[in-house]
Amino acid sequence: MSSGTFLKRSKWVGSILAAVLAAVTTNSAHAAPPDPFANDVTAIRARHIITVNSGIIDNGIVLIRNGKIVSVGADVKIPVGASILVCDTVMPGIVGLSSQIGLSGVPDAPAGFAGPQRGSGPPPTAGVVRQAAANPHYKVSDEIYPFEDVWTKLAREGVTTLALVPPGAGIPGQGAIIKPAGDSAQAMTLAPNGLLAVHFAANTQTMDLIRSTFEGARPQPVDPTDDPLSDFLQDGAPRPGATSNSGAPTAKAAVGAPLAAGVRPPVGAPDPLSGTDTQVRRGQGRGGVRPGGPAGPATGNQQARQEPVLKAFNGTIPTVISCTDNASVAYALPLFAAFDKLDPIYVLTAPDSNRVAALLGEKARSVVLPASIPVEPLTTNRVNVVAEFVKAGAKVACRPQTDDLEGYRTLRFQMGQLVKGGLDPDIAISAITLYPAQMLGISTRVGSVATGRDANLILLDGGPFEPGTRIRKVLIDGKVAYDGE
Amino acid sequence: MASSVKPIVLYAFAACSCMSAHMALAQGAAKEAAPVKPAAAPAPVPADYTYIVGGDVWTVTKGVIKGGTVAMCGGKIDKVGGPDLKPPEGSTVVDARGKIVTPGFVATSASLGNAGVAPGGQLRDSLDPYSLSVALAASSGITSVYLSASGAGGGRRGGGGGGGGGRFAPQAADTSFSTNNIVIKMAEGDLKGMVAAESTVTTLNLEAPRGFGGFGGRGGRFGGGAGQGENGNLSVRWTIQDQLRRAKEYLAKSNQYDADKKAGKQATAPTKPTDADVVLPLLKQERLLRVSANTVADIQYALKLANEYGIKMVISPATEAWVIADEIAAARAMLIITTRDRTLPDERRNTGSGANPDGPGILEKAGVSFAVLPPDTSFSIGGELGRDMMTFALEGSYAMRGGADAQAALDSLTITAAKTIGMEGRLGSLEAGKDGDVLILSGDPLDYRTFVEKTFINGKLCYDKDTSTFFKDIHPANEK
Numbered sequence: 031m032s033s034g035t036f037l038k039r040s041k042w043v044g045s046i047l048a049a050v051l052a053a054v055t056t057n058s059a060h061a062a063p064p065d066p067f068a069n070d071v072t073a074i075r076a077r078h079i080i081t082v083n084s085g086i087i088d089n090g091i092v093l094i095r096n097g098k099i100v101s102v103g104a105d106v107k108i109p110v111g112a113s114i115l116v117c118d119t120v121m122p123g124i125v126g127l128s129s130q131i132g133l134s135g136v137p138d139a140p141a142g143f144a145g146p147q148r149g150s151g152p153p154p155t156a157g158v159v160r161q162a163a164a165n166p167h168y169k170v171s172d173e174i175y176p177f178e179d180v181w182t183k184l185a186r187e188g189v190t191t192l193a194l195v196p197p198g199a200g201i202p203g204q205g206a207i208i209k210p211a212g213d214s215a216q217a218m219t220l221a222p223n224g225l226l227a228v229h230f231a232a233n234t235q236t237m238d239l240i241r242s243t244f245e246g247a248r249p250q251p252v253d254p255t256d257d258p259l260s261d262f263l264q265d266g267a268p269r270p271g272a273t274s275n276s277g278a279p280t281a282k283a284a285v286g287a288p289l290a291a292g293v294r295p296p297v298g299a300p301d302p303l304s305g306t307d308t309q310v311r312r313g314q315g316r317g318g319v320r321p322g323g324p325a326g327p328a329t330g331n332q333q334a335r336q337e338p339v340l341k342a343f344n345g346t347i348p349t350v351i352s353c354t355d356n357a358s359v360a361y362a363l364p365l366f367a368a369f370d371k372l373d374p375i376y377v378l379t380a381p382d383s384n385r386v387a388a389l390l391g392e393k394a395r396s397v398v399l400p401a402s403i404p405v406e407p408l409t410t411n412r413v414n415v416v417a418e419f420v421k422a423g424a425k426v427a428c429r430p431q432t433d434d435l436e437g438y439r440t441l442r443f444q445m446g447q448l449v450k451g452g453l454d455p456d457i458a459i460s461a462i463t464l465y466p467a468q469m470l471g472i473s474t475r476v477g478s479v480a481t482g483r484d485a486n487l488i489l490l491d492g493g494p495f496e497p498g499t500r501i502r503k504v505l506i507d508g509k510v511a512y513d514g515e
Numbered sequence: 516m517a518s519s520v521k522p523i524v525l526y527a528f529a530a531c532s533c534m535s536a537h538m539a540l541a542q543g544a545a546k547e548a549a550p551v552k553p554a555a556a557p558a559p560v561p562a563d564y565t566y567i568v569g570g571d572v573w574t575v576t577k578g579v580i581k582g583g584t585v586a587m588c589g590g591k592i593d594k595v596g597g598p599d600l601k602p603p604e605g606s607t608v609v610d611a612r613g614k615i616v617t618p619g620f621v622a623t624s625a626s627l628g629n630a631g632v633a634p635g636g637q638l639r640d641s642l643d644p645y646s647l648s649v650a651l652a653a654s655s656g657i658t659s660v661y662l663s664a665s666g667a668g669g670g671r672r673g674g675g676g677g678g679g680g681g682r683f684a685p686q687a688a689d690t691s692f693s694t695n696n697i698v699i700k701m702a703e704g705d706l707k708g709m710v711a712a713e714s715t716v717t718t719l720n721l722e723a724p725r726g727f728g729g730f731g732g733r734g735g736r737f738g739g740g741a742g743q744g745e746n747g748n749l750s751v752r753w754t755i756q757d758q759l760r761r762a763k764e765y766l767a768k769s770n771q772y773d774a775d776k777k778a779g780k781q782a783t784a785p786t787k788p789t790d791a792d793v794v795l796p797l798l799k800q801e802r803l804l805r806v807s808a809n810t811v812a813d814i815q816y817a818l819k820l821a822n823e824y825g826i827k828m829v830i831s832p833a834t835e836a837w838v839i840a841d842e843i844a845a846a847r848a849m850l851i852i853t854t855r856d857r858t859l860p861d862e863r864r865n866t867g868s869g870a871n872p873d874g875p876g877i878l879e880k881a882g883v884s885f886a887v888l889p890p891d892t893s894f895s896i897g898g899e900l901g902r903d904m905m906t907f908a909l910e911g912s913y914a915m916r917g918g919a920d921a922q923a924a925l926d927s928l929t930i931t932a933a934k935t936i937g938m939e940g941r942l943g944s945l946e947a948g949k950d951g952d953v954l955i956l957s958g959d960p961l962d963y964r965t966f967v968e969k970t971f972i973n974g975k976l977c978y979d980k981d982t983s984t985f986f987k988d989i990h991p992a993n994e995k
Contacts, residue, residue, distance in 0.1 A: 232643070234636035357643035360706045385645040385704070408647050408896050409984060 071095050071112035072508060074489065080121040082464045083478035092120060094485040097507035102479055117502050121459065121494055122478050123190025123486035124441065127398050127427045127466035128350055128377045131434065132178050133170060136198045161199060162236040164243045166226060167334040168203030170194045174215040180435060181210035181218075185504050185511040187438045190486035191220060191467070191476045195227045195350050195377075200239050202227050204338050205350060207470055209486070211506040220484075221472050225375075226342035226349045232357040237365060244369055247336060247343040345373040348470055350398075352377040359386045375469045377429075382406050384418040391422025396469040401428040401444035401462075403451050414451040416461070426457070427466035446495030459494060559588045561605035565974060567953060568602065570611030573960070575618055575929045576944040585616055587951040590973040595945050611955050614968065617925075618945050619658025619952030620907055621932035623831070623851045623886050626893040627652070627660060627699075638664055638697040639713060644706045651894040652701040653978035654986060655907050656960070656967040658952035659711060661936040663718050663805075664695035692758070692793045692804075693718045698938055700952070702972045711950070715937035716829065717797055719755065721817050722807040752816070759798070759824050762791040766798055797826045803937050805829045811838050811868065821846045829935045832888070834858050837874035838867035840881035849935050850878065850885040854913040855902075875927075876918015884923070886932035887914055896985065912961045924961055951975075957991065964991060 072094040079087040081102060091106040092099060108114065174194075184192065189210060196202040205225040212218035228240060342349045351366065351374050353359045359376065366374050375396045378386075381404035390397050397419055403412045419426045428445060430437025445458045467477025475484050485508035492499035504512040565587045572583030574595060584600040586593040594600060602608050627648045643649070652660065694714040702708035768785035775782035796802040804826050806817045814830055818839075821828040830836065831851035836843055843850065852874065860869035871877070878885055887910035891903040911924035919927070933943030941950045951974030958965040966986070970978035980986050 232641045234640040237640055355643065356645035357641070360642075360644055361640065382645065382647075411984075 071100075071109050072115065072485075072505075073106075073108040073112045074115045074117065074120050074487065075108075076117050076120040076489070078119045079479055080119060080459060080494065081479040082122055082460055083480055092479060092485075092487065094505070094508040097485055097509070099479060099481055099483045099485050101481055115489060115503065117489040118492055119490040119494065119499075120479065121488050121490065122463045122476065122483075123488055123504065123506065124188045124438070124462050125191040125193075125427075125464075125466040125470070125472075125477050126184075126189050126429060126438065126462075127193045127375070127469060128195045128352065128429055129192050129433050130195065130197050131184070131192065132174065132180055133194060133196060134173055136196075136202070162201075162229075162231065162239050163199065164201040164239050164335075165198075165203050166201050166243065166336075166338045167331065168196065169206070169224070170196050170203060171206040171208075171215055171219060171224065174206060174208065174218060176212055176214055176218055182511075183435050184210040184438060185506060186501070187435070188442070188488040188501055188504055189438050190488075190504065190506050190511075191472070193225060193350070193466070193470055195225070195352070197229070198227075199229050199231060200236055201243055201339075202229060204347075207472060209506050211509070211511050220475065221470070223341065223347045223471075225347050225470065226338050228349055228351045230351050230353050230358045230362045232355070232361045237361060241365060243339055244343060244366075244372070247339040248369070343369055343372055345371040348373045348375050350375045350377060352379070355380050356383060356386050359383070359389060363389060373471070375427075381415075382413075384413050384415040387415070387418045387422040387424065391419060391424040394423050394425055396427070396465075397424045398427045398429055398466070398469075400431045401441055401448060402431045403447060412451075414448060414453065416448050417451060417453045420453065420457055425465055425469070426461050427469055428458075428461040442494055442499075443497055446497070449495060455495070561603040562607075564588050564593065564602065564606035565609065565951075565971070566602035566606050567609045567611050567616055567955065567971075569598075570614040570616040570955060572945060573615060573617045573925070574945040575925060576946060582612075583616070585945055585953055587953065587971065587974040590951050590975075592945060592947055592949050592951050592953070594947055609955070609969065615956045615958060615960065615965075616945070617656075617954045617956060617960055618929050618943055618949075619954055619970065619972065620656045620928045621886070621936070621938070621942050622652070622657045622660045622888070622892075622904065622907060623932050623935055624888055624892050625652065625657070625660040625662065625904055627662065636664070638662055638695060639710050642697075642699060642706065642709050644702065644704050644709050648894040649701050649703045649709075650978070651896070651905060651985070653703065653970045653972065654967060654980070654983055655894070655905050656954045656956070656970060657904065657907055658701055658954075658970060658972045658977075659698055659933075659938070659942050659950075660701065661698050661715075662696060664693065691719070691755070692797075694793060696805075698936055698942075700950075700972050701970075702975070702977055708973050708975075711941070712938060714802075716803040716805045717793065718805045718807075720807040721752075721813050722809050756820070758788075758790050759794055759820065761788045762794045763798055763824060765791055766795065798824055800825065800827050803827050803829050803935070805831065805935070807831060809834050811835045811866070814839060815842065818842055818846045818848060821848055831935075832856070834870050835868055836883070837871045837877045840878050840883055843878075844882040848883070849931065850883060851888060851932075851935055852878075852885050853888050853890055854910055854917050855890050871917075873917050875914040875923070879919045879923050884931045884934070885914075885927055886935045887911060887927040906963075908960045908965070909963060912963065915961065921961065928960070966991065 074092040074094070075090075076092070077089060079090040079092060079102060081087060087102065087104050090102065090104045091108060093101045093106055093108070093112070191207065191209060193205055193207050195205040205227050206219060207221040207224055208218045209220050210218070230236065230240065338347070341347045349366070349372055351362055353362060353376060359378065362376070366372055373396075375398060376390060377398040379400060383399065384406075399416050399419060401416065403414050405411065406413050416426055416428060428441070428448075430441045431444065441462060445453075445462060449455045449458045464473060464477040467473040467475070474482070476486050477483075479487065485505050487505045488494075488501055489503040489505070490499050491502055500514060501512065502514050503510055567585040567587075569582055569584075572580040572585055572595060574580065577595075580595070580597055582598045584594070584596050584598070584602070586595070586600065586602070586606075625648075627643070627646055652658075694717050696716060696718060697713050698711040698715055699709045700711050765785055765787055769787075772782050772784055797804050804821075806820075806828055808814045808817045808830050809832055814833060814836055817828060817830055820826060822845075828846065828848040829851060830843070830848055833850045833852055834856050836850055836852065853870075854872070854875055856870035858870040860867070875885065889903055889907060889910050894904050896905075908928055911928045914924045914927050915921060923931075930939060930943035933939040933941075942952065943949075945953065951971055953971040954960075954967055955969040956965050957968055966980060966989075967978065968980045969976060
């Protein structure tokens with residue numbers, strides 16, 4: 031606790047310290063060369079550096095330049111002129127996976143449907159029957175408002191990366207991976223690729239919609255020398271007649287849609303699910319590349335629809351699949367297993383989701399769980415669901431129990447409760463930093479304290495799970511986003 | 516207060532150890548489901564066999580075998596025999612000495628908390644193998660459940676114990692023929708193993724929500740106001756009859772056409788009415804029609820359809836069926852009844868009306884076979900004890916109270932229930948070739964003191980009282 035009082039940022043004190051250090055080490059063989067740009071350098075001297083990806087470094091230094099971490103270690107030399115921050119513990123900023131904070135609500139929601147309010151972001155309304163729609167072309171990034179109070183407040187709680195997932199049913203659109211800092215949506219965006227959101231539900235309409243949308247993105251290899259993907263992207267349909275030369279496409283299409291309860295023929299009837307704007311005509315947006323489908327150049331709209339699905343299909347962007355009950359998991363797994371390159375992240379919210387731990391752990395799936403120890407329905411039995419998933423072999427990221435500021439405020443404490451309940455502390459810290467970053471494909475940018483990473487750091491005056499610990503500073507891209515002094 | 520808290524805490528710890536069993540079960544099922552079986556299945560080795568030995572085997576259809584053996588393999592019953600049927604070396608042997616072995620009970624309706632089916636959806640896309648109701652069903656001895664998309668079982672039972680008139684309010688009117696129904700197994704955690712059969716019957720709601728001016732003090736016995744409801748509506752009934760009539764005409768013409776062609780005569784093929792497909796299997800007696808009807812008038816209307824179009828019919832909940840038992844027997848219709856129904860008689864009618872606790876005896880005497888359902892088709896731990904599916908077998912006992920004999924009572928839980936959902940070929944008795952749905956009971960299934968000790972579904976152990984979260988700490992008074 032008292033270490034917090036050592037935290038200094040006075041430049042001249044820092045300079046003197048650095049000068050003394052430099053003087054002490056000039057004779058050493060490893061002396062830091064004089065650095066003319068050291069004024070741009072920030073050094074964090076911490077009693078414990080929780081790197082997450084390579085253990086804890088005691089009495090170490092993190093050097094930051096141009097918003098990036100340039101070196102980490104116990105024997106790192108602080109260049110002359112660097113600003114020095116001193117703290118007890120430094121850890122990577124929290125990576126929140128699947129949040130609706132700051133979003134306006136369900137796209138194309140029927141009148142009277144209460145979606146999340148801008149800025150406050152309550153959890154998605156459970157139990158509300160929503161009609162599934164496929165709008166992969168919608169983008170969360172189009173509506174991000176950078177001057178929302180909530181961003182500053184989130185940064186204050188140590189959240190430095192947030193994967194925003196649009197609410198809704200079916201395929202509501204593309205999410206965005208953002209930093210809660212920056213003056214424009216573009217500046218806030220960490221990974222322009224983002225993610226594709228899928229809100230799964232165990233019913234025929236939603237599953238047919240999801241299956242046909244992804245089936246539509248399945249490339250039809252017509253000629254081994256030809257790149258079917260570019261073909262697909264150019265005109266939205268393989269060349270007419272080409273598919274008849276090969277038996278492969280049919281065979282591949284046939285294995286495309288096995289479901290737990292058997293293979294169903296593709297839906298033929300017009301689809302009652304989409305509203306006027308979300309209406310996707312068969313053979314175009316939803317099933318765009320079926321052989322024999324309409325040929326000819328795709329409209330911009332079709333391309334906009336197909337592109338994100340194709341990226342998700344190829345694993346270029348992750349697919350965040352939200353399941354509110356265990357039945358959805360039981361149906362989603364075989365459905366998405368048919369798309370082998372797809373990179374699924376399962377976001378689960380059911381209190382008894384430990385019942386599907388074995389299913390998801392079997393193939394070390396990526397699972398996002400609430401950081402809580404819920405009571406199993408019909409019992410008074412509390413279950414450490416996160417620990418059970420880890421035991422079953424799943425890779426687990428944790429999000430707050432409630433998807434709002436208050437949730438992120440208590441996230442570290444909740445993780446501590448999971449540790450108390452048997453979760454490995456190393457996994458607990460990874461579950462809110464490195465693992466979500468890996469799932470989102472951004473672990474070379476965020477989620478750990480390592481050379482080359484974005485300088486998104488939390489400076490603490492104690493252990494990360496201690497209730498008495500306070501956040502002293504939060505850096506985003508090396509800049510102080512929150513100063514608790 | 517304090518004394519009541521203690522056992523609950525004990526429950527909680529009991530649940531801990533049980534969860535791993537659930538998960539192991541789920542995992543085991545997932546692993547077994549993975550390999551694709553070749554077309555020619557290899558001959559079963561002893562390890563594939565489960566032998567339940569030493570118990571009194573109540574086959575339901577072929578009497579009781581003292582100290583008998585039930586052998587299961589590949590999810591099916593392989594053999595049923597006497598003490599001389601010995602398990603081969605290496606097979607799993609379950610000791611049932613001093614116990615009673617029966618087929619799994621068949622529920623002709625249930626509220627399982629399935630995910631809910633949106634209009635146009637398929638039930639098999641909305642099952643929840645992880646629902647606790649599934650586990651509770653297995654603990655009650657129920658191994659198969661019929662579900663229909665139009666409400667809980669296509670009848671008036673809302674499930675969940677909705678109070679007041681709500682429970683008896685008809686489900687949202689489904690005024691036409693539907694085949695969106697499914698028979699599922701209570702195989703916890705095993706989605707593939709859950710689906711037993713789809714569209715085994717056709718359903719039709721004929722339950723007219725007639726106003727009975729304050730019967731039961733609930734503003735109308737069936738929750739409706741005064742006047743005719745949708746399903747008793749003349750235009751709805753005309754549409755139903757018209758659909759059947761046109762399909763029947765088509766069938767006759769089509770048969771004539773086939774005969775003419777065979778005879779080498781010149782003939783033109785008849786045009787099939789667009790709505791004939793759903794009713795043709797009924798006219799050909801290939802499928803049952805499960806009708807919701809309650810009053811004498813509605814049942815008589817249903818019987819009229821059965822007689823006029825030669826339809827094999829099941830009527831539910833058929834509260835007033837006892838009044839016209841002979842008519843029902845003449846039409847060879849089966850019933851699904853609630854023996855504990857307390858519907859009061861209609862004072863304006865001088866013939867019999869309302870529910871009659873002696874109904875089962877009257878129906879049996881007339882030769883009508885019936886399945887039974889409790890007043891509430893949900894599964895609950897803390898609800899009205901003895902009124903819901905948790906004590907399913909007691910409905911058989913209540914049928915006996917109403918005058919039915921023990922065999923009819925047992926049938927009403929098993930083979931007759933299987934017949935009413937078109938599944939008698941696979942469910943409802945212990946016979947070689949039927950599904951491996953077997954119970955080991957601590958005593959007579961119709962005795963209120965009897966516990967389900969083990970439940971096998973598709974040949975696999977799905978419930979064991981000794982490890983159950985809910986029941987392992989409850990012991991009968993005389994247990995050693």
